[in-house]
Amino acid sequence: VQLVESGGGLVQPGGSLRLSCAASGFTFSRYVMSWYRQTPGKERELVAHITSAGGSTNYADSVKGRFTISRDNAKNTVDLQMNSLKAEDTAVYYCKAQWRLAAYWGQGTQVTVSS
Helix, strand or coil, X not given: CEEEEECCEEECCCCCEEEEEEEXXXXXXXXXXXXXXXXXXXXXXXXXXXXXXXXXXXXXXXXXXXXXXXXXXCCCXXXXXXXXXXXXXXXXXXXXXXXXXXXXXXXXXXXXXXX
């Protein structure tokens, strides 16, 4: 099982980034996919999740209207489009796959929002 995030980096406030998570080794289309983020000294927090068929999404209040989660079950990928980025969005972003009791995490990708 592998979840590999990409797309992180340094961006100025107000800018955009698109994170991608490539999955392999499991039946991707069964799994709810989520993006989490974590900053030093804080617990990992849920940013967004999307149901297995992509019919429903949910977002943290702090990112509603700015972030969009999407998935492609044919390509086994889940993306997070992040617009109007703020300094407080700086964190390591993680991809998570969950189905029943099975849960897998990626290694994370750093997003830094700074001028």
